[in-house]
Amino acid sequence: METKIKEKIKLVKKGDQSAFEEIVAFHQSKVYQICYRLIGNTHEAEDLAQEAFIRAYVNIHSYDDNRKFSTWLYRIATNLTIDRIRKKKPDYYLDAEVQGTDGLNMYSQLPADQVQPEEEVESLEIQTYIQNEIMALPTKYRSVIALRFVDELSLAEISDILNIPIGTVKTRIHRGREALRKRLRHV
Amino acid sequence: MTCKKEFIQLMHHYLDGDLNKEEEQQLRTHLQSCKECQNHFQELKRTITLLESNSHLQPSPNFTNKVINSLPKEKKRISYLRWFKAHPAITAAAIFFILMFTSVFSAWNQDGHLSVSKEQNLIIENDTVIVPEGVVVEGDLVVKNGNLKIEGAVNGDVVIINGEHLMASAGEVTGELEQVNQIFEWFWYSLKDITKDIFAFTSK
Numbered sequence: 001m002e003t004k005i006k007e008k009i010k011l012v013k014k015g016d017q018s019a020f021e022e023i024v025a026f027h028q029s030k031v032y033q034i035c036y037r038l039i040g041n042t043h044e045a046e047d048l049a050q051e052a053f054i055r056a057y058v059n060i061h062s063y064d065d066n067r068k069f070s071t072w073l074y075r076i077a078t079n080l081t082i083d084r085i086r087k088k089k090p091d092y093y094l095d096a097e098v099q100g101t102d103g104l105n106m107y108s109q110l111p112a113d114q115v116q117p118e119e120e121v122e123s124l125e126i127q128t129y130i131q132n133e134i135m136a137l138p139t140k141y142r143s144v145i146a147l148r149f150v151d152e153l154s155l156a157e158i159s160d161i162l163n164i165p166i167g168t169v170k171t172r173i174h175r176g177r178e179a180l181r182k183r184l185r186h187v
Numbered sequence: 188m189t190c191k192k193e194f195i196q197l198m199h200h201y202l203d204g205d206l207n208k209e210e211e212q213q214l215r216t217h218l219q220s221c222k223e224c225q226n227h228f229q230e231l232k233r234t235i236t237l238l239e240s241n242s243h244l245q246p247s248p249n250f251t252n253k254v255i256n257s258l259p260k261e262k263k264r265i266s267y268l269r270w271f272k273a274h275p276a277i278t279a280a281a282i283f284f285i286l287m288f289t290s291v292f293s294a295w296n297q298d299g300h301l302s303v304s305k306e307q308n309l310i311i312e313n314d315t316v317i318v319p320e321g322v323v324v325e326g327d328l329v330v331k332n333g334n335l336k337i338e339g340a341v342n343g344d345v346v347i348i349n350g351e352h353l354m355a356s357a358g359e360v361t362g363e364l365e366q367v368n369q370i371f372e373w374f375w376y377s378l379k380d381i382t383k384d385i386f387a388f389t390s391k
């Protein structure tokens with residue numbers, strides 16, 4: 001698939017706009033999901049995903065064919081979304097660390113023996129609940145979580161996209177995952 | 188509770204695929220004997236399943252169209268060419284219609300002999316026009332029904348109609364080099380000049 005995408009990109013670089021259509025169709029879900037996990041709102045996620053594709057098109061000549069296209073595209077989408085979050089309201093928690101494992105929240109008081117069957121994972125109610133818990137994390141954790149669990153990106157790819165050291169990516173994934181475990185243990 | 192911190196670290200490294208065989212065995216053995224860690228590990232795996240279940244998250248069905256419609260306009264020539272190719276019947280009718288009113292068709296048919304827009308200092312060998320080494324053609328050069336070999340230089344655009352550009356390593360063209368080889372492209376080439384205004388109007 002990556003080879004096919006690269007062929008299409010060559011055409012786009014030559015000025016063939018219709019070749020871009022297939023690129024959008026192929027990547028739209030993942031880009032949208034990353035934006036949504038970060039911004040937490042379907043309307044804005046759609047808007048940001050569109051903007052990401054338009055920017056990718058306009059800047060297609062700065063894309064280096066030797067690298068993975070999706071990584072380049074996700075970087076555009078992530079940067080746009082983080083920018084939007086910053087503009088919306090100052091994120092006081094941007095640099096805050098996730099709190100330690102102690103401290104009860106309202107969810108930890110729910111009965112623990114309600115184990116949900118797998119198919120219910122997809123129910124809208126649960127999904128909204130999951131997203132709310134993700135939104136409770138500071139942006140820097142959210143971005144790592146979004147990239148890791150939307151397209152199963154490697155730690156190296158995430159480090160490349162967010163331009164942070166791989167060790168930092170690891171720490172953030174561990175902490176983010178641990179925080180969400182606490183918050184989602186009764187789902 | 189004392190064992191937890193160390194093994195939680197191991198669990199996360201395991202989930203990142205960072206454990207070696209030995210460490211993995213160490214974790215496995217511990218999980219078999221420690222209920223608390225086992226529970227923690229299950230919760231982590233469950234969390235990952237929840238985070239990965241995002242197939243329901245999809246953009247609107249017309250997402251691709253919306254993106255394509257918001258892109259800045261591409262170079263006109265490419266969009267015309269593609270439009271023509273996508274609508275062969277209309278194109279054929281349009282070509283016929285326009286040919287009725289222009290001399291394009293006859294020009295293509297009758298003009299079978301080699302011609303070149305300027306001959307000064309150029310060598311013509313059979314069906315090949317040669318720009319010899321050391322010769323610099325000032326301005327655009329059009330070769331019809333013949334090949335072109337550039338050993339010198341052309342200070343402008345080059346158009347070769349119904350012929351080929353024979354590569355000569357030393358040759359140099361400062362402008363664009365265009366080859367027009369089929370009636371379709373020939374039509375396009377003529378059309379560019381004749382009906383530029385009409386198309387500029389309809390493409391808005």
Ligand SMILES: [Zn+2]
Nearest residue numbers: 190191221224
């Ligand atoms: Zn233990």
